[in-house]
Amino acid sequence: MTETYINPLIIQRADPFIYKHTDGYYYFTASVPAYNRIEIRRAKTLNGLAHATPRTIWRKHESGEMSQLIWAPEIHFINNKWYIYFAATDTTEIVNGLFTHRMYCLECVADNPMLSEDDWVEKGQIITDKDTFCLDATTFEHNDKLYYVWAQKDNNIRGNSNLYIAEMENPWTLKTTPVLLSKPEFDWETRGFWVNEGPAVLKRNGKIFLTYSASATDENYCMGMLTVDDSADLLDPTNWHKASKPVFASDLSTNQFGPGHNSFTVSEDGKTDILVYHCRNYTDIKGDPLYDPNRHTKIQPFSWDKSGLPRFDKPVPYNYK
Template structure:
C-alpha cells in the first residue's frame, strides 16, 4: 500500500467531492455545499493546499425559488473539454416531491472559456438542461473521453423500474447534448444496493490496465451507503451493457473499527507524484443522524491512495480514519 497519507478529513462539510488535476499543475475542487444553493471552486498546487484555498462562488441558484435551477443544487463536477471548462450539476425547481415521492432534479451544464475557471460568476455561461429520453429525476453526471469520443454517465429514474435511480451511459454530441440513446448499465438489485432506498448513483470512471472501472454508490445516504463497481474492457463497445460486468459485493463500505460510515460518491485523481492513484470520497464518523441525512452537513471530503491487484483490478481498501488533532 502506498505510504502517501493526507489529512483526514481533508475538507470538512463538503459532500459529493470532485477533484481534477489540470495540465496547468493545479488541482481543482468542487462539491455540494451544505446549503445546496451555489457552486464553488477552489484550486491549489497540492491536495493539502485545497483545504486552505479560498472557495470562489462561480454560480448561484436562480433566485425566484420556483423555476429551473432554483433549488437543491447537488453534486457539481468540473471538467475540461475541448479547450473550455464545464461544470455538470443537478438542480430542482422545488423542494417538494413529485407524485412518486421523488425529488424533481434534472441535470444542467455551465461553461467557462477562461484559462482559470476560478473566476467571476459572469464568466460562467448557462448551457441549459442536459436532456435524455425521459423527463424524470436525474443527477450525478460525469464525463470521460475515449478514442476521440466523449461519454456521459449519470443516474436517472425509470418509472418502469423499481427504485430511485439507475446508471446510464451515452455518447455526446457536444458537452451539453447527448448524441446517442441512453443505455442502462446498472440498476439496484443486490441487498447492499437497496438498504433504505433502491439507489445506483454517483458514477466515477477510471481507465487502467486495459479496462474501464466505473464505481458508483448505492442505498441510503447514511451508514448503509456503499460503493459498487462496473468493469468493461477498453476494446469493447462501451455502449453495450452486456460488455460491463458488475461486482456482486461492495468494493468500499462503512468500517466500524475506524468509525467511518457511509463512504461514497467518489471521484478519482492522481497524487502530486503524478503516478499514485487516489480516490476522493465523502464519509461521516457517526451514525446517529438527527432528521433527514440529506441535511446533515457532516459528510466530509477525504482522499486516499489505493493499489491495484495482480489481476489489474483496483483495491480500494477501507475508509481512512480521521487523523487530525
C-alpha cells in the same frame, strides 16, 4: 509514497470532485450544505485544498429551474474549455417519493475558471430520453468520443435511480439513445432506498472501471463497480460486468460510515492513484441524512491487485481535528 494526506480534507463538503489540470493545479468542487451555489477552489497540492479559499462561480436562480437544491457539481476540461455538470430543481418538495432534479451544464472559456462568475455561461438542461428525476452526471473521453454517465429514475423499474450511458454530440447534448448499465438489485444496493448513483470513471490496465454509490445516504451508503474492456463497445450493456459485492463500505473499526459519491485523481508526483469520497464518523443522524451537513471530503491512495483491479480497502481514520 510518503505523503500523508489530511483527513478529513475538507469538512462539510459532500459529493467531492477533484481534477488535476495541466496547469499543475488541483481543482475541487462539491455540494455545499446550503445547496444554493457552486464553488471551486484550487491548490498545487491535495493538502493545499484544505486551506484554499473557495470561489463562488455560480448561484442558484431566484425562482424556476435551477432555483433549489443544487447538488453534486463536477468540473471537467473538454476541448480546451471548462464545464461544470450539476443537478438542480425548482422545489424542495418530494413528488411521488422523489425529488424533481434535472441535470444542467455550465461552460467557461477562460484559462482560469476561478476569476469571475461572469466567465461561466449556462448551457441549459441536458435532455435525456426520460423526463424524470436525474442527477450525478460525469463525463469521460475514450477513443475520440465523449461519453456521459448519470443516474436517473425509470418509472418502469423499481427503485430511485439507475445508471445510464450515452455518447455526446457536444458537452451539453446527448448524441445516442441512453443505455441502462446498472440498476439496484443486490441487498447492499437496496438498503433504505433502491439507488445506483454518483458514477465515477477510472481507466487503467486495458479496462474502464465505473464506480458508483448505492443505498441510502446513511451508514448503508457504499460503492459498487462495473468493469468493461477498453476495446469493447461501451454502449453495449452486455460488455459491462458488475461486481456482486461492494468495493468500498462503512468500517466500524475506524468509525467511518457511508463512504461514497467518489471521484478519482492522482498524487502530486503522478504515480499514485487517489480515491476521493465523502464520509461521516457517526451513525446517529437526526432527521433526513440529506440535511445532515457532516459528510466530509476524504482522500486516500489505493493500489492495484495482480489481476489489474483496483483495491480500495477501507476508509482511513481521521487524522485531523
